[in-house]
Amino acid sequence: MLIFIAVVAGVYTIASGFLQVRYLKDMVVHTFTGKSSESGVSPFQSLVIALSGRVGTGNIAGVATAIAAGGPGAIFWMWFIAFFGSAAAFAESTLAQIYKKKVDGEYRGGPAYYAEKGLGWKWYGYIFAVVAAVSTCLLTPGVQANAIADSMNNAFGIGPVITGIALVVITGYVIFGGVRRIAFLASYVVPIMALFYLIVAAIVIFANIEQVPSTFALIFSSAFGVDSAFGGMIGAAISWGVKRGLYSNEAGQGTGAQAAAAAEVSHPVKQGLVQSFSVYIDTLLICTATALMILMTGNYSVADPDGGYIVDYTDGMEAGAGYTQAAVDGVLGGFGSPFVAISLFFFAFTTLVAYFYIAETNLFYIVRGASRKIFSNILKVLxxxxxxxxxxxxxxxxWTLADIGLGLMVWVNLIAVILLYKPTMAALKDYQLQKKQGLDPVFRPSQVNIKNADYWIEREQEDEKRKKTM
Structure with missing residues (x-):
């Protein structure tokens, strides 16, 4: 899987002329422009829905487990997969926009929809929908809930059962409110908590500013197996860095694509670029902040594959949020554990809500007609x-269940993404051409010979009728 995603991301990176760098300005501009409509959310709301799924346990506990299993060099490989994975995120999100449709008055889309419309394989759409619904409903939520329970127990002594009951009640209130309540929650909670988290991280890093050069040197030397302590861990560094980076930023998994489809935009590429930018925010910004806090304060241990530890600076503490809590505590006293616990709660909670949105989107693809509401309620209970x-x-x-769910979704999604290379690149070239002409790009499928983009075809036809009556 790791090789496959690297190949797919590499193909789109080269074919697009490194859009991750070339269109960085456009990513930012499109993130903060555009409005919502009766059917769709704004590009920014779509971004934060995607970020609510991306920014979670992986940014705090996942970074710690990557360091514990792969050494400090794992962080470099998290950056690596974020940079190239952003091209895969662009491709899947652009496809989600091209082949989106209206379901009960709201935009829905994602791998199941572009497999059916783009490839003409409805059976493959069903395969992804089933895999995604099972993964995001049953396999992946546990790791977020477990991390919340663990951090609450460490910081406040609250037992897992009490945390579990409270989490069920709060999550139930949000998911029974529909996609707009989800978007409203994500658009406020995710940016605010991310900002507070980054401020605290900056304080910790500044307090250890003299450690910055040596910390980056440790990351790079460990990543390529030349560090004296971690020289034999290059394989583990690559594996765990890519795996935990992918779990955190979800590039190629298809989850961000479903949030992208909900956006109201004039051209699919716009939201593809926005979702590509979200990978940077998740991994290059928030994950890096966590990694620097842990490494600069020396609150980490690295397991020896043959047993025991290569280094043990935490007295055998289980890898997870505890590393970050200890790092913040070392600078800000007893503030660290409660702050990280609360941050993790909000990050992981919004991820849970995003998981439900993804599960429901795929359920709606499988189940049609009047029975949809009944199955939706069953899904909520499960x-x-x-x-x-x-x-x-x-x-x-x-974590084992989450890795299984992640792996299944990546395999099924990326096969469709690479097979739909042609319409993805056609949309990008159309966007580039209109930008060169000084236009605000507007997508017209007939001009780029993309078929079965039903929503956009209807929109194009409506525009033609409007022009004739004027």
Whole structure:
């Protein structure tokens, strides 16, 4: 899987002329322009829905487990997969916009939809929809819920059962309110908590500013196996860095694509660029902040694959949010544990809500007609049960389930993404041409010979009728 995603991301990176760098300005501009409509959310709201899924346990506990299993060099490989993975995020999100449709008055889209419309493989769309619904409803929520329970227990002594009940009640209130309540929650909670987290990280880093050069030197030397302590861990560094980086930023998984489809934009590429930018925010900004806090304060341990530890600076503490809590505590006293616990709660909670949105989107693809509401309510009950289950199980068990869900979704999604190379690049070239002409790009499928883009074809036809009556 790791090789496959690197190949797919590399193909789109080269073919697009490194859009991750060339269109960085456009990413920022499109993120903060555009408005919502009766059917869709704004590009910014779509971004934060995607970020609510991306920014979660992986940014705090996931970074710690990557360091513990792969050494400091794992952080470099997290950056690596973020840079190239942003091209895969662009491709899947652009495709989600091209082949989106209206369902019950709201935009829905994602891998199931572009497999059916773009490839003409409805059966493959069903495969992804089933895999995604099962993964995001039953397999991946547990790791977020478990991390919340663990951090609350460490910081406040609250038992997992109490945390599980409270989490079920709060999550139930949000998911029964529909996509607009989800978007409203994400648009406020994610930016505010991310900002506070980055401010605290900056304080910790500034307090250890003399460690910056040596910390980056440690990351790079460990990544390529030349560090004296971690020289034999290059394979583990690559594996764990890419795996945990991918879990955090979700590039190529198809989840961000479903949030992208909900946006109201004039051209699919605009939202593709916005979602590409979200990968940078998740990994290059928030994950890096966590990694620097842990490494600069020396609050980490690295396991020896043959048993024991290569280094043990935490007295055998289980890898996870505790590393970050200890790092902040070292600078800000007893503030660290509660702050990280609260941050992790909001990050992981918004991820849970995003998971439900993804599960429901794929359920709606599978189930049509009047029975949709009944199945949606069943899905909500199963999802809430999975959350409670995750709070009372071990971290190892929940991470294993999450890795299974992640792997299944990446494989099924990326096969479709690479096979739909042609319409993706056609949309990008159309965007580039209109930009060169000084226009605000507007997507017209007939001009780029993209078929079965039903929503955009109807929109183009309506525009033609409007012009004739004027």
């Amino acid at each position: 999802f809430l049960a999975a959350i409670f289950f995750g709070t009372v199980r071990s971290a190892t068990f929940t």
